[in-house]
Amino acid sequence: MRLARLPVLALLALLIPVGCTQTQPADEATAPPSADPTVAARLRLPAEGPTRPRQALSLVPESAEAVVLTDYDRLRARFGVEDLTSDSLVTDRLAFWEKAGREAVLLTEGLLRSEDSLLRLDYGFTQDDVAWEARFTGDDGPGWVLAFRPGQDMAEVRRAVDDGAGPLADAEVLPARRLVVSGTAEDGEPVWGYDAGWAPLVDDTAESTYLHDxxxxxxxxxxxxxxxxxxxxxxxxxxxxxxxxxxxxxxxxxxxxxxxxxxxxxxxxxxxxxxxxxxxxxxxxxxxxxxxxxxxxxxxxxxxxxxxxxxxxxxxxxxxxxxxxxxxxxxxxxxxxx
Structure with a gap:
């Protein structure tokens, strides 16, 4: 056992809630009414970005069996490169991915990474411009959600989607929310977000999250x-x-x-x-x-x-x-x- 890394009492403190009340996060307090009021408030997507990984559950079909959420912004912050983008030095970008792959629990290495060179040269963005990512699998097939960082030119992202570049072929762009989606539920179809029981299971401080139905x-x-x-x-x-x-x-x-x-x-x-x-x-x-x-x-x-x-x-x-x-x-x- 590696007990020296963190005292047992400190680990326990991470599990037991402190106090009896909880302040409502700003994004929940100010979220506009949903077109579908059955989506749990904490999982509801805002009309415009920025968004949070947990809100991807409002797009995941009810038939999905497992969902993986990866918060790349939190991973960049952990390794001291909060401002890393596709415009950063190639050596800095490669160093981040090497360190993240070695020291963090990466449940996905990034949907766009295999096509970073193509996307950077032809459209001016890469996986390093993705704030968070969701992947899901189930009886109706796989799907995903990409959330892009503030400042990313979504017109270039749309152009890549229209051109069928790499994994973006047949995807859909939601520009106001800065999202690109594939395999997600159609409007009115049941989604994971209908089940309010998922809301307390997703922690906004997590770098990676695995959810299983x-x-x-x-x-x-x-x-x-x-x-x-x-x-x-x-x-x-x-x-x-x-x-x-x-x-x-x-x-x-x-x-x-x-x-x-x-x-x-x-x-x-x-x-x-x-x-x-x-x-x-x-x-x-x-x-x-x-x-x-x-x-x-x-x-x-x-x-x-x-x-x-x-x-x-x-x-x-x-x-x-x-x-x-x-x-x-x-x-x-x-x-x-x-």
Whole structure:
């Protein structure tokens, strides 16, 4: 364990709310009425930019299973390059991405990065002009939302979209909101933002956030190399869990915070699962996360240290998070020895 990095009490302080009241953020207090009043206020997009990553949920189709939010502005601030744009020195831009990839939990490396050279030469923008990004997957296919920084010429972005440049082919530009979207819900279609339960699970201070509708399959979380013995090792704890409708995991610095609905009576048992989890599979859970976890059932939050950022990202994206598994499992077939 790397306890010296942050005292346990400090980790606990990140989980337990302070005080009984909460000041309403300015963007919520001043947000104009939504054309669709069923979208939760905290997830509602303003009529004009700037926007916040959580507000992408008002565009994500209800059928989506998982959503990834990446706040590039927060990542740039963490590494001391708040003003980094496509106009910055190439060496500075490359240094940021190298450092972010090594030290931060990047759940996506940026939709436009593979086409940065083309976009910079022909349209004057790159991934370094994206403030935040959302990706989602589900039965109806993948989709994404890009939010551009203030000052970005959205006419050039529209030109790139019209030309079908790189991943921007068939996308739609929302210039007043400084957004480019693809695969998002049509007006009037149900979206994640209809469910107010997602609103408290998204933390504006997170650099990356993973949201999942429902629980994670136990066998998938154990990994492809798991056997009957591995399953038996966690069977009793799994059986003691309560049903789980959805969860989020936010990453900032070297901390991860898993968020569930408040007053979860099984949160300590979910924390215990990580310590009991088998080491089968690569990476193993212990490669990505320290086994020290602090649970606060009242707020529905579970805090844990990130051991290795790349491993933590891989475990998250492949659904290998013990604290978010379902409360039942399908028994694996016993080996026959033949």
């Amino acid at each position: 429902g629980c994670l399959d136990v066998n998938a979380a154990l990994g492809p190399d798991a056997d009957v013995e591995d399953q038996q090792q966690v069977a009793d704890l799994v059986a003691s869990l309560e049903p789980l409708d959805g969860f989020a995991v936010g990453f900032a610095d070297d901390l991860a915070t898993a968020r569930f609905e408040a007053d979860r009576i099984d949160l300590h048992r979910r924390a215990d699962l990580s310590a009991a989890w088998p080491t089968a599979g690569q990476p193993a859970v212990a490669d990505g996360f320290d086994d020290l976890q602090v649970a606060d059932p009242k707020s529905g939050r579970l805090g844990l240290f990130v051991e290795e950022p790349r491993a933590a990202a891989a475990l998250t994206l492949t659904g290998r998070l013990p604290f978010a598994v379902c409360d039942e499992l399908t028994p694996l077939a016993e080996p026959t020895g033949l």
